Amino acid sequence: MKNRTVNAVAILGIISILSILIVQFVWIQNTRQLQQEYINIQQREDSLNLREFAQQARTALRNVLTSVHQNEEPSAVYGAIKQISYQHYTVDINDEIQPFYLETLLKKEFYLQDIQQDFLFGIYDCFTDSISLSGLYVFDSDSIYAKQVQQTKGITPESLNLTKDGHYFTVYFPNLQLDQIKAASSFSPMVYLIIVVIFVVVFFAFSLGIIIRQKRLSEVKNDFINNMTHELKTPISTISLSSELLLRLEDNADPDRMRKYASIIYKENKRLEKQVERVLNIAQLDKDKVTLNKETVSLFSILNDVKENFEFNQATGGGQLSLQKETENEMLVGDPVHLTNVLFNLVDNAVKYCKNIPVILITIKTEKEGYRIDIQDNGIGIKKEDLRLIFDKFYRVPTGNIHDVKGFGLGLYYVKLIIEAHKGKIDAKSTLDKGTTFSIWLPAR
Numbered sequence: 001m002k003n004r005t006v007n008a009v010a011i012l013g014i015i016s017i018l019s020i021l022i023v024q025f026v027w028i029q030n031t032r033q034l035q036q037e038y039i040n041i042q043q044r045e046d047s048l049n050l051r052e053f054a055q056q057a058r059t060a061l062r063n064v065l066t067s068v069h070q071n072e073e074p075s076a077v078y079g080a081i082k083q084i085s086y087q088h089y090t091v092d093i094n095d096e097i098q099p100f101y102l103e104t105l106l107k108k109e110f111y112l113q114d115i116q117q118d119f120l121f122g123i124y125d126c127f128t129d130s131i132s133l134s135g136l137y138v139f140d141s142d143s144i145y146a147k148q149v150q151q152t153k154g155i156t157p158e159s160l161n162l163t164k165d166g167h168y169f170t171v172y173f174p175n176l177q178l179d180q181i182k183a184a185s186s187f188s189p190m191v192y193l194i195i196v197v198i199f200v201v202v203f204f205a206f207s208l209g210i211i212i213r214q215k216r217l218s219e220v221k222n223d224f225i226n227n228m229t230h231e232l233k234t235p236i237s238t239i240s241l242s243s244e245l246l247l248r249l250e251d252n253a254d255p256d257r258m259r260k261y262a263s264i265i266y267k268e269n270k271r272l273e274k275q276v277e278r279v280l281n282i283a284q285l286d287k288d289k290v291t292l293n294k295e296t297v298s299l300f301s302i303l304n305d306v307k308e309n310f311e312f313n314q315a316t317g318g319g320q321l322s323l324q325k326e327t328e329n330e331m332l333v334g335d336p337v338h339l340t341n342v343l344f345n346l347v348d349n350a351v352k353y354c355k356n357i358p359v360i361l362i363t364i365k366t367e368k369e370g371y372r373i374d375i376q377d378n379g380i381g382i383k384k385e386d387l388r389l390i391f392d393k394f395y396r397v398p399t400g401n402i403h404d405v406k407g408f409g410l411g412l413y414y415v416k417l418i419i420e421a422h423k424g425k426i427d428a429k430s431t432l433d434k435g436t437t438f439s440i441w442l443p444a445r
Contacts, residue, residue, distance in 0.1 A: 060109035326365035350377035
């Protein structure tokens with residue numbers, strides 16, 4: 001998969017997410033606006049209904065008061081009705097009134113005024129200096145008058161803030177609701193939008209990550225195939241050419257010449273065999289299958305061997321490898337063969353990936369109940385995007401069709417595998433065109 005395809009997928013995905021976000025936001029805003037308009041209309045209707053109910057209640061109570069004061073002047077009714085709240089009214093009277101008589105008048109007038117609300121009433125008793133409340137009168141569509149069905153629960157003269165002053169009766173509508181429709185929470189739609197966006201973004205990021213990973217694996221696979229083809233092509237070509245020359249020899253050909261061609265075929269075949277075996281062995285290597293033959297080994301001894309090997313191979317090249325020992329301790333428990341291979345691999349990479357004369361500095365010091373080994377070179381360096389992948393199996397820094405450095409991308413994978421098998425850690429820091437430093441920490445025990 002080409003970079004252009006991945007970029008196109010990413011751009012289209014981002015545009016899709018932004019489109020979803022914009023559509024959802026506009027939809028929520030329109031919905032909230034329509035909902036608020038509906039709520040405003042309903043609240044106005046409720047306000048008008050409540051105002052109409054208050055007028056009906058006042059008319060009914062005025063008629064009740066008029067019936068009670070039949071022989072008095074009309075001015076006695078003026079100012080006698082007081083609205084304590086939208087549910088609660090009190091009516092001043094000049095004398096005592098019987099509860100049954102008041103009940104009859106209230107049910108009659110409420111019926112005439114078409115008040116279909118449950119109610120209860122109370123009368124202040126001057127002689128006992130107390131206020132008693134009636135039971136709850138419930139509107140019944142099968143009957144023209146409300147009827148008492150139960151005693152009131154939780155409603156007391158104290159809860160109604162009734163006073164004990166003068167003669168009056170009170171009427172309370174407990175089930176009359178104010179602002180029956182509440183404004184919907186403006187936060188809920190946004191929560192829904194955020195959840196949807198988070199889900200889409202996470203899914204998109206996960207999908208894009210899989211695409212990028214598959215692209216990287218495809219590149220690693222192609223690079224590995226190219227490198228392996230290049231590595232195997234040379235011995236195969238040599239074997240083919242030697243075999244062809246051997247077949248062309250006459251029966252009485254020089255035995256030394258025949259032996260030379262046969263020796264070339266044998267050597268190249270062994271080389272080919274080792275290459276295949278190396279790939280298969282390391283490819284099958286796994287953390288659970290690593291077998292370490294641990295013993296007490298000397299780090300200084302291993303590093304000295306590495307230094308001697310480097311100086312032997314670079315005798316004519318002028319390379320330089322320096323050891324800097326910042327600790328007196330040198331012993332640890334580990335597998336000497338695998339640890340030697342690890343250090344050989346890192347030094348070999350420092351030589352292979354250096355365009356100039358290789359200069360390598362190896363520093364060893366005590367750190368956190370173990371040893372830290374830094375291998376610093378002056379090679380070509382590694383790009384930041386490749387640095388985090390160099391320890392992956394079969395991964396090599398892409399070089400296109402150029403195969404100036406041989407290998408299968410298994411060396412650093414093997415290095416990390418062995419270090420972690422020793423319960424150690426390895427990381428790398430690199431600056432392009434300046435060099436790379438590999439840092440290894442190994443526990444002493």
